[in-house]
Amino acid sequence: MVTDQAEPVLSGSPYRADCPTRHVLDRIGDRWTVLIVVALWDGSARFSELGRRIEGISQKMLTQTLRGLERDGLVRRTVYPEVPVRVEYGLTEAGRTLREPLRALQEWSIAHLGDVTAAQEVYDHTE
Amino acid sequence: MVTDQAEPVLSGSPYRADCPTRHVLDRIGDRWTVLIVVALWDGSARFSELGRRIEGISQKMLTQTLRGLERDGLVRRTVYPEVPVRVEYGLTEAGRTLREPLRALQEWSIAHLGDVTAAQEVYDHTE
DNA sequence: CGGAATCCGCCATGATACTG
DNA sequence: CAGTATCATGGCGGATTCCG
Numbered sequence: 205m206v207t208d209q210a211e212p213v214l215s216g217s218p219y220r221a222d223c224p225t226r227h228v229l230d231r232i233g234d235r236w237t238v239l240i241v242v243a244l245w246d247g248s249a250r251f252s253e254l255g256r257r258i259e260g261i262s263q264k265m266l267t268q269t270l271r272g273l274e275r276d277g278l279v280r281r282t283v284y285p286e287v288p289v290r291v292e293y294g295l296t297e298a299g300r301t302l303r304e305p306l307r308a309l310q311e312w313s314i315a316h317l318g319d320v321t322a323a324q325e326v327y328d329h330t331e
Numbered sequence: 332m333v334t335d336q337a338e339p340v341l342s343g344s345p346y347r348a349d350c351p352t353r354h355v356l357d358r359i360g361d362r363w364t365v366l367i368v369v370a371l372w373d374g375s376a377r378f379s380e381l382g383r384r385i386e387g388i389s390q391k392m393l394t395q396t397l398r399g400l401e402r403d404g405l406v407r408r409t410v411y412p413e414v415p416v417r418v419e420y421g422l423t424e425a426g427r428t429l430r431e432p433l434r435a436l437q438e439w440s441i442a443h444l445g446d447v448t449a450a451q452e453v454y455d456h457t458e
Numbered sequence: 459c460g461g462a463a464t465c466c467g468c469c470a471t472g473a474t475a476c477t478g
Numbered sequence: 479c480a481g482t483a484t485c486a487t488g489g490c491g492g493a494t495t496c497c498g
Contacts, residue, residue, distance in 0.1 A: 221386045225369070228440035231447070233360050235471075242352070251480050259348045262472055267481065277450025288479050289478090298446055305439045308432035313355035319425055320358070323404025362491075378460055389492055394461060415459045416498090 231276060236261055236269040238306060241278065241295065245303050248282075248294030278302065358403060363388055363396040368405065368422065368429055369437070375409075375421030405429065 220226075232238055236258070243249070243257045255266050270293060273279035278299035284290040295302075347353075359365055363385070370376070370384045382393050397420060400406035405426035411417040422429075 224440040224444040225437045226366070227444055228436070228447075229365055233362070233365075235356075235360070238356055238360075239353070263481075264473090264483095265471065268471095275451050275454040276447045277454070278447070283480095289481095291480060298443065298450070301443060302439060305432070305435035308435045309355070310352050312429065312432045313351040316425065316428060317351040317354055320355075320403045320405070323425070324402050327402040327404075390461075391463095391493085392491060395491090410460095416461095418460060 231272070232302075234269070236265055237273065238309075240266075240269055240273060241299065241302055242306060242310065244279065244293060244295050245300070248292045251291050251293070254293060273299070358399070361396070363392050364400065365433060367393075367396055367400060368426065368433060371406065371420065371422050371426070372430060375419045378418050378420070381420060400426070 232241075239258050239261075240254065243254060249257065251266070251270075254270075255261060255263065258266070270279060270281070274281050278296055280294055280296050280299075282292045282294070284292070359368075366385050366388070367381065370381060376384065378393070378397075381397075382388060382390065385393070388396075397406060397408070401408050405423055407421055407423050407426075409419045409421070411419070
């Protein structure tokens with residue numbers, strides 16, 4: 205996560221702490237990031253519209269996660285100085301490239317959640 | 332493994348708390364699950380070999396995460412009653428189906444981590 | 459070797475209140 | 479509407495010890 209101990213490790217280790225996958229997982233592996241990206245891939249949305257789309261997210265986490273995505277260059281924040289102010293969030297070009305890998309994961313979820321749940325029940329029942 | 336959902340869960344409708352993607356993210360969205368699955372791609376491995384492959388994981392989390400994957404039916408644990416005992420972990424058929432979506436994510440990481448890091452530096456510098 | 463059990467710090471998350 | 483600020487907390491994950 206944050207702690208990357210400068211430990212000399214054998215160079216054969218395939219899954220080193222600084223590999224790209226680890227970094228990306230640390231960023232999108234939280235509770236809300238993926239959900240926000242998915243919620244935005246049909247088009248931009250306003251702050252409260254996003255909050256309504258993503259059931260259960262708090263205002264704080266919506267703000268915080270959007271800031272992180274903006275910092276990563278995956279989401280663009282646009283302010284329209286109207287009254288009342290309007291703020292739109294949308295995926296950047298880079299953010300849109302995340303669609304395909306995330307869609308693959310989403311389709312896996314839809315296709316296999318049933319199997320996973322069934323396996324859990326067997327496991328819990330027979331242990 | 333053909334998914335024939337005419338209308339994806341996320342299109343138009345609120346992103347509900349009980350949708351498959353949320354459940355799966357809650358399961359694989361932790362610190363180690365994905366890394367273990369990836370580490371098992373090439374074949375089974377013993378407990379300590381896994382620990383050596385995945386830099387930074389503690390014994391406790393290795394055990395705990397493997398138990399979760401076993402419960403989900405994604406990893407199979409095989410005990411060989413030798414002396415000393417030998418335990419092998421390998422992906423199940425279901426676990427292997429996770430390879431493609433995770434590989435897509437991995438490739439995205441490799442391809443875009445540089446852009447993300449660069450965007451972060453710009454963001455941190457200009458705010 | 460392959461764990462189980464225990465203690466514990468810390469941080470991500472959540473609830474609440476306030477603001478421009 | 480679109481946030482910011484503050485406080486409380488649950489549990490994730492690390493370190494250590496013990497066991498068959």
